[in-house]
Amino acid sequence: MKFIGYRTLKTGIGASIAMIIAKQLGLQYAVSAGIITILSIQNTKKQSAKIAIQRIASFLIALLIASILFKIIGYYAVTFGIFLLIFIPVLVRFKLEQGIVVSSVLTTHLLVEKSTSMFWVWNELLLMLIGVSVALVLNLYMPSIEGQIKKDQAYIEEKMKEILVQMAKALKENYNSIGEQELFNNLKDRLYTARNNAYQNLNNYFLLDASYYVQYMEMRIQQFDTIKRMKEHFKKFFMTYEQTIMIADFTEQVAHSLYEENTCEQLIKDINELRENFRRMSLPVTREEFENRAMLFQFLNDMEQFLRIKNEFKQNPS
Structure with missing residues (x-):
């Protein structure tokens, strides 16, 4: 059993690096850079990049709103409360919720320094940039899970x-019953786990099209739904012809x-x-024969639908 996960390791290293960089640059509240890195480490590269953009954009909005309110009302706790009443709905409206906490901090x-001078604006902007940049750099490398996906494929094909x-x-x-409910349940669980992995x-990936495995898993899930319908027919079979x-x-x-190909x-x-x-065969004679056929x-x-799902997948490669 792994004691420390890969993401946990990156979080610990990244937070330390961000704080050290902020400290070396002489920034105030250098620990905040580390906190931003902790919050910005994600499971995928695209998630990390998306959150970085959202947080930078949200901070610029926060800076604009806070500067106006602090100049008009002053540096009071009630001003910060009014700031949140305006800031949070704006971020929700523009789907930038990921930046609410960090920008508020x-x-x-x-508020504490009672200043919106260029020194403090630059200080806070650098803290944000350092925090998200360190997270982005650490997330440039992700351990490949293609090996696991291929194992998922082999398992799914074998169980089907x-x-x-x-x-x-x-x-x-x-x-009239294949009595394999556990097999169906295990296959279902593995299918949805495999889709998440895909x-x-x-x-x-940012540039490379890696959608093949996603399409493959979606195809197998459709086939699984068809197999479940096929299984229901066994409740009505009662004669062999x-x-x-x-x-x-x-x-x-x-x-x-x-097999896949x-x-x-x-x-x-x-x-x-x-x-x-x-x-070309003779027609059913009895009602029971008719119903069974x-x-x-x-x-x-x-069964034809099961096969056509696979055929359409192969005819439309990623």
């Missing part, structure tokens, strides 16, 4: 294969064709051929 320095094999077996052996990976065995064999074929075009053609074969056709329709 820096504004208190002006396992589910489809179980379905094929259930069709052949004529039982988005985190995406947000660690020639068509059932054919669909079971095809389901097993799909299970062994889930498969476009599923041939499998979609196979489904159409399967339907043509069904049309209807469920088989719905299962096959969902």
Whole structure:
């Protein structure tokens, strides 16, 4: 078990560096630079850059509002209260909420010093710039999580294969529940964890398009939703026919064709051929046969949807 996480390590180092730089430049309230760095360290590069821009913009707004109020009313606690009543709604209006706390703290320095002279304005601006800059520099390197994403891919494909094999077996052996709720739950949890990892990976690149893994995980989640619908059909299957065995064999074929690069075009053609074969077969004789075959056709329709989701993904690469 890791005692200190990577982000914690960067936060500790960054806060120290920011305070040292501020102190060496002779800035007052140098500790604030360290606090700003702590608040600006994020999980991804894009988050860090976005917050840096928001905080700098919010400070400039705070400086404008505070300067006007302090000159008109004076350097009193009530003035700071009025400042917050104006400042907070303005930042919310412009979606700069990330800068509320930091800019308010820096504004208190002006209140304490009872001055908005260039010396103190420059002092506070430098504290902000040092704090966010150190955070940005430390966030330029993020440990790659592509290895974990590839493991997620392998796990997802293997578990989907396992589910489809179980379905094929259930069709052949004529039982109406594949009894794999835990497997479905585990797959669902891993899918959403993997999607979060994919988005985190995406947000660690500024210029490179890293959206492939996001699209891949979204595709697999859509397929998972389709598999859940297919699973519901098992509650209504109660008889085994020639068509059932054919669909079971095809389901097993799909299970062994889930690898990432498969476009599923041939499998979609196979489904159409399967339907043509069904049309040439004799019609159901009893009501039970009719209902059961209807469920088989719905299962096959969902299987086609499952394959088309993958086909569309491969036809529209990132």
